[in-house]
Amino acid sequence: MKLADMLSYADIGQLSRIATTYRCECSGNSKNELIQSILSTVNRREVFETQIGSMKMEDLRFINSLLFDSRDSFSLEELIARVQQSKFGQTSAEPAAVTPSVLPQPTAKETKKPAKRSKKSPVPAVESGPRETISRFKQYGWLFNGYEGPNRYLFQVPSDLKERFKETLGKQFLAQAVYVEEEPHAYRDEQLILGEDVMHFLDFVYHNEIPLTSDSVMYKRSMMQIMDRFGVKEAFPARGEWRFGYGRRIKDYPNRLSLIYDYCYYNGWLSEADSLLTLTSAGKERQLKRIPEPSDKLYVFWLRLYKGAIPNIRAIVHWIDQLSHKWVKLASLQTVLTPYIKPFYYDQPETILEQRLLGMMMHLGLLRIGDDPASGQVVRMTPIGRSIVAGLSIENDAIVLN
Structure with missing residues (x-):
């Protein structure tokens, strides 16, 4: 849903809070007038870009985490977790310190008639935790609750604002990038080599007896024989090198080989039974096809x-x-x-x-x-x-x- 649609579903109290945040000059008693005034202000390019430019890094990380999610709705718990993940170097019990807010909460009087529009950009409300961050994003009209059924407990970012966030952040990033006009030496x-090496790996496992250690890891000799067939050579991990978190076998194999191995294992093509690495029936069926693995499937798996x-x-x-x-x-x-x-x-x-x-x-x-x-x-x-x-x-x- 776009911002205009979400505003039309919002109650007049929420509209008044958004209008107050943007210093809109309109009647607080007319829902239609509130919506038109909010849209007029938010759609001004300079207002939106000023807001993005004044956001703290943790807020930029938070909104950035929502822009490329294929889902439309998020639970409160999910949003809280993302706010916490956006505060690098801080625990959930240690909220970021910010300057005191000069933006008061709307009073009953202000709810009826929001403050007149100011040329100054809106100042964020004081933040003391993830819930306050989410509340502040709601006041900006960047997050909305659902309005009926189970969706009442879910939050959405207006689809047109997502695109504007991407466009504005993209301009800022492009301004900092440094380009080279000539082709490097x-x-x-x-391109396409990784998919071919998946095929070579399955061929090697099918035609060879590959012993495994007690931890179900291939011996170095087998790894060298496999990588000799690959289109890309890799160095073995250094002894004692810190390696975990990027796959099941990242601690045992080089990065690229680890990805190939984990991909085949995830697809049910490998068996590690009886201290031997062999192909399952599904693996043998895949090996007989003798075609490279599609690049898009490998990319999705890697992500x-x-x-x-x-x-x-x-x-x-x-x-x-x-x-x-x-x-x-x-x-x-x-x-x-x-x-x-x-x-x-x-x-x-x-x-x-x-x-x-x-x-x-x-x-x-x-x-x-x-x-x-x-x-x-x-x-x-x-x-x-x-x-x-x-x-x-x-x-x-x-x-x-x-």
């Missing part, structure tokens, strides 16, 4: 597998796609995106962006990574990457492979 492009460690991975991938339509300096991408990436234990935002996101997107064939003598590392989305990221409706649940 060398770059890595792995869901990494979602546990990077909850807002869909939003970050969207912005990488938008900012990398041509060769862009990696350093500028870091500047723009790392404030939106939450550390995951010992993985810092820079590491998550470079290794877990950009590195894996390259393996998936979604982008190219190049080296430029003058600009350092640069990245650019591939044509197939742009179409895959733009054209998919993806499940939101994270994949957990125990």
